[in-house]
Amino acid sequence: MEGPKVTKGDVLWGKAYMDRMRDMPFYIQGRKIVLEMIDNNVSIEQVLDFTGFTDHEFARMLAGDGPYTQQQYDDLYAQIRAHQTPVK
Numbered sequence: 001m002e003g004p005k006v007t008k009g010d011v012l013w014g015k016a017y018m019d020r021m022r023d024m025p026f027y028i029q030g031r032k033i034v035l036e037m038i039d040n041n042v043s044i045e046q047v048l049d050f051t052g053f054t055d056h057e058f059a060r061m062l063a064g065d066g067p068y069t070q071q072q073y074d075d076l077y078a079q080i081r082a083h084q085t086p087v088k
Helices: 014-022 025-039 044-051 055-063 070-082
Strands: none
Touching (some): 014 025, 025 070, 044 055
16 A cells, blocks of 8 residues: 655745744744743753653653643743843
8 A cells, every 4th residue: 555645846845844834833832942941041951950841741842742731831931931040
């Protein structure tokens, strides 16, 4: 049994690919988490410490792969802001 045929028009490259990715909710959530961490000078280790997530759970949240609700993402952003580390 053969799978569906992929045509040249089904494949996205370069700008078209990134435009499509930027519209996907998981990309938006992951990017927002990373930007919150950068803006607040918070490391992955700190996030794991104050959330109690395992590295696998945090990776799933970054990838949008899991049963996470918008409220859980909002709570994570608030926790990151609350644990802001001053830049030395």
